[in-house]
Amino acid sequence: MRLATPASILLLALVACSQDAPTIVSPPPQPRPQPTAPAQSQPAATPAAAKTGAPHLAFDTPKGWTRSTPTSATRVAELTPPRAEGDTADAQLVVFYFAGGAGTLDQNVARWAQQMTAPDGTPTPRDQVRVERMEGNGLTISWVELTGTYTPGAPMASTPPLPNARMLAAQAETAGPAYYFKFTGPDRTVAQAKDGFLAILKSARIES
Secondary structure, eight states: OOOOOHHHHHHHHHHHHHHHOOOOOOOOOOOOOOOOOOOOOOBOOOTHHHHHOOOEEEOBOOTTOEEEOOSSTTEEEEEEOOOOTTOOSOOEEEEEEOTTOOOOHHHHHHHHHHTEEOTTSOBOOGGGOOOEEEEETTEEEEEEEEEEEEOOOTTSTTSOOEEEEEEEEEEEEOSSSOEEEEEEEEHHHHHHTHHHHHHHHHHOEEEO
16 A cells, blocks of 8 residues: 655645635725714805805804704705793794895885784884894895794794794895895894804805
Protein backbone atom coordinates (compact mmCIF):
# COMPACT_ATOMS: atom_id res chain seq x y z
CA MET A 1 0.00 0.00 0.00
CA ARG A 2 1.37 3.35 -1.04
CA LEU A 3 1.09 6.05 1.58
CA ALA A 4 0.22 9.58 0.54
CA THR A 5 2.98 12.00 1.05
CA PRO A 6 2.37 15.38 2.68
CA ALA A 7 2.93 17.03 -0.68
CA SER A 8 0.26 14.96 -2.41
CA ILE A 9 -2.25 15.67 0.39
CA LEU A 10 -1.62 19.41 0.00
CA LEU A 11 -2.04 19.18 -3.79
CA LEU A 12 -5.38 17.36 -3.45
CA ALA A 13 -6.63 19.95 -0.97
CA LEU A 14 -5.72 22.81 -3.30
CA VAL A 15 -7.48 21.18 -6.25
CA ALA A 16 -10.65 20.59 -4.17
CA CYS A 17 -10.67 24.18 -2.98
CA SER A 18 -10.21 25.55 -6.48
CA GLN A 19 -13.29 23.63 -7.67
CA ASP A 20 -15.81 24.08 -4.84
CA ALA A 21 -14.90 27.20 -2.81
CA PRO A 22 -17.58 29.98 -3.12
CA THR A 23 -16.67 33.53 -4.07
CA ILE A 24 -17.44 35.74 -1.11
CA VAL A 25 -17.87 39.44 -1.87
CA SER A 26 -17.69 41.82 1.08
CA PRO A 27 -20.36 44.59 1.12
CA PRO A 28 -18.99 47.98 0.13
CA PRO A 29 -18.09 50.22 3.04
CA GLN A 30 -21.07 52.32 4.14
CA PRO A 31 -20.59 56.06 4.39
CA ARG A 32 -20.49 57.35 7.91
CA PRO A 33 -23.65 59.23 8.92
CA GLN A 34 -23.14 62.96 8.84
CA PRO A 35 -23.67 64.75 12.14
CA THR A 36 -27.01 66.51 12.36
CA ALA A 37 -26.81 70.25 12.83
CA PRO A 38 -28.53 71.52 15.98
CA ALA A 39 -32.00 72.94 15.46
CA GLN A 40 -31.97 76.69 14.94
CA SER A 41 -34.50 79.41 14.25
CA GLN A 42 -35.27 78.83 10.58
CA PRO A 43 -36.67 81.27 8.05
CA ALA A 44 -40.36 80.78 7.46
CA ALA A 45 -40.34 80.99 3.69
CA THR A 46 -43.49 81.13 1.62
CA PRO A 47 -44.19 77.81 -0.12
CA ALA A 48 -46.58 79.58 -2.46
CA ALA A 49 -43.81 81.54 -4.11
CA ALA A 50 -42.82 78.75 -6.46
CA LYS A 51 -46.42 78.01 -7.41
CA THR A 52 -47.64 81.57 -7.98
CA GLY A 53 -44.54 83.35 -9.20
CA ALA A 54 -44.89 85.60 -6.14
CA PRO A 55 -41.87 87.41 -4.73
CA HIS A 56 -40.28 84.98 -2.29
CA LEU A 57 -40.91 86.33 1.20
CA ALA A 58 -38.95 84.98 4.15
CA PHE A 59 -38.76 85.93 7.82
CA ASP A 60 -37.24 84.61 11.04
CA THR A 61 -39.40 82.52 13.35
CA PRO A 62 -39.21 83.67 17.00
CA LYS A 63 -37.95 81.20 19.56
CA GLY A 64 -40.74 79.12 21.03
CA TRP A 65 -43.15 79.71 18.16
CA THR A 66 -44.31 76.68 16.18
CA ARG A 67 -45.00 76.51 12.47
CA SER A 68 -47.70 74.39 10.86
CA THR A 69 -48.74 73.49 7.35
CA PRO A 70 -50.93 76.18 5.76
CA THR A 71 -54.55 75.09 5.48
CA SER A 72 -55.45 76.90 2.26
CA ALA A 73 -53.86 78.10 -0.97
CA THR A 74 -53.91 81.76 0.08
CA ARG A 75 -52.23 81.02 3.41
CA VAL A 76 -48.50 80.86 2.90
CA ALA A 77 -47.48 80.51 6.55
CA GLU A 78 -49.14 79.72 9.88
CA LEU A 79 -47.44 80.16 13.25
CA THR A 80 -48.50 79.74 16.88
CA PRO A 81 -46.76 81.42 19.86
CA PRO A 82 -46.72 80.04 23.40
CA ARG A 83 -49.91 80.72 25.36
CA ALA A 84 -49.95 83.29 28.12
CA GLU A 85 -50.57 81.88 31.57
CA GLY A 86 -54.27 81.38 32.16
CA ASP A 87 -55.31 81.41 28.50
CA THR A 88 -57.11 78.31 27.28
CA ALA A 89 -56.92 78.98 23.54
CA ASP A 90 -54.07 79.57 21.12
CA ALA A 91 -53.34 82.70 19.16
CA GLN A 92 -52.39 82.30 15.52
CA LEU A 93 -50.41 84.30 13.01
CA VAL A 94 -51.37 83.72 9.38
CA VAL A 95 -49.51 85.18 6.42
CA PHE A 96 -51.64 85.61 3.31
CA TYR A 97 -50.79 86.20 -0.33
CA PHE A 98 -53.40 86.92 -2.99
CA ALA A 99 -52.10 86.81 -6.55
CA GLY A 100 -54.64 89.42 -7.62
CA GLY A 101 -54.11 91.62 -4.57
CA ALA A 102 -56.55 92.34 -1.74
CA GLY A 103 -57.28 96.04 -1.90
CA THR A 104 -55.52 99.16 -0.69
CA LEU A 105 -54.00 99.63 2.74
CA ASP A 106 -56.89 101.87 3.79
CA GLN A 107 -59.43 99.26 2.65
CA ASN A 108 -57.68 96.54 4.63
CA VAL A 109 -57.37 98.66 7.77
CA ALA A 110 -61.10 99.39 7.53
CA ARG A 111 -61.81 95.66 7.12
CA TRP A 112 -59.68 94.75 10.15
CA ALA A 113 -61.41 97.46 12.20
CA GLN A 114 -64.82 96.04 11.27
CA GLN A 115 -63.76 92.64 12.62
CA MET A 116 -62.92 94.01 16.08
CA THR A 117 -65.95 95.30 17.98
CA ALA A 118 -66.73 96.89 21.32
CA PRO A 119 -68.75 94.95 23.96
CA ASP A 120 -71.96 96.45 22.53
CA GLY A 121 -71.12 95.11 19.06
CA THR A 122 -70.03 98.45 17.60
CA PRO A 123 -67.11 98.08 15.15
CA THR A 124 -63.93 100.02 15.81
CA PRO A 125 -64.17 103.35 13.93
CA ARG A 126 -61.61 103.53 11.14
CA ASP A 127 -60.50 107.01 12.14
CA GLN A 128 -59.54 105.72 15.58
CA VAL A 129 -57.12 103.13 14.22
CA ARG A 130 -53.50 104.23 14.32
CA VAL A 131 -51.37 102.90 11.49
CA GLU A 132 -47.68 102.35 12.28
CA ARG A 133 -45.03 101.98 9.57
CA MET A 134 -41.59 100.48 9.34
CA GLU A 135 -39.13 100.13 6.50
CA GLY A 136 -36.30 97.67 6.09
CA ASN A 137 -34.87 95.02 3.81
CA GLY A 138 -36.47 96.80 0.86
CA LEU A 139 -40.00 96.49 2.25
CA THR A 140 -42.49 99.03 3.54
CA ILE A 141 -44.72 97.49 6.19
CA SER A 142 -47.79 99.12 7.73
CA TRP A 143 -49.36 97.57 10.82
CA VAL A 144 -52.18 98.15 13.30
CA GLU A 145 -53.22 96.91 16.73
CA LEU A 146 -56.84 96.42 17.79
CA THR A 147 -58.58 95.03 20.85
CA GLY A 148 -62.15 93.98 21.57
CA THR A 149 -64.33 91.10 20.42
CA TYR A 150 -62.90 89.51 17.31
CA THR A 151 -65.34 88.33 14.65
CA PRO A 152 -63.48 86.67 11.76
CA GLY A 153 -64.40 87.66 8.23
CA ALA A 154 -64.82 85.37 5.22
CA PRO A 155 -63.99 82.55 4.79
CA MET A 156 -63.90 82.09 8.59
CA ALA A 157 -67.21 83.86 9.23
CA SER A 158 -68.71 80.73 10.80
CA THR A 159 -66.13 80.85 13.61
CA PRO A 160 -67.70 82.10 16.88
CA PRO A 161 -66.68 85.61 18.01
CA LEU A 162 -63.79 85.73 20.48
CA PRO A 163 -64.24 88.24 23.33
CA ASN A 164 -61.25 89.85 25.05
CA ALA A 165 -59.21 89.46 21.90
CA ARG A 166 -56.34 91.33 20.29
CA MET A 167 -55.34 91.67 16.65
CA LEU A 168 -52.02 92.70 15.16
CA ALA A 169 -52.29 93.01 11.40
CA ALA A 170 -49.83 94.21 8.78
CA GLN A 171 -49.49 94.77 5.07
CA ALA A 172 -46.04 94.31 3.51
CA GLU A 173 -45.63 96.07 0.16
CA THR A 174 -43.55 94.33 -2.51
CA ALA A 175 -42.91 95.00 -6.20
CA GLY A 176 -46.04 92.93 -6.88
CA PRO A 177 -49.09 92.19 -4.70
CA ALA A 178 -48.64 92.67 -0.98
CA TYR A 179 -48.31 90.08 1.76
CA TYR A 180 -50.68 90.29 4.73
CA PHE A 181 -49.88 89.30 8.31
CA LYS A 182 -52.84 88.70 10.63
CA PHE A 183 -52.17 87.76 14.24
CA THR A 184 -55.27 87.16 16.36
CA GLY A 185 -56.19 85.42 19.60
CA PRO A 186 -56.71 85.92 23.33
CA ASP A 187 -55.66 89.39 24.44
CA ARG A 188 -52.97 88.26 26.89
CA THR A 189 -51.33 85.79 24.53
CA VAL A 190 -51.17 88.21 21.61
CA ALA A 191 -49.91 91.02 23.84
CA GLN A 192 -47.25 88.72 25.27
CA ALA A 193 -46.14 87.74 21.76
CA LYS A 194 -46.21 91.28 20.32
CA ASP A 195 -42.41 91.63 20.38
CA GLY A 196 -42.13 88.37 18.44
CA PHE A 197 -44.63 89.62 15.87
CA LEU A 198 -42.69 92.86 15.39
CA ALA A 199 -39.45 90.89 15.12
CA ILE A 200 -41.03 88.88 12.30
CA LEU A 201 -41.97 92.08 10.47
CA LYS A 202 -38.48 93.55 10.96
CA SER A 203 -36.84 90.39 9.61
CA ALA A 204 -39.18 90.07 6.60
CA ARG A 205 -37.30 90.14 3.31
CA ILE A 206 -37.55 89.18 -0.32
CA GLU A 207 -35.25 86.35 -1.36
CA SER A 208 -34.53 85.17 -4.88
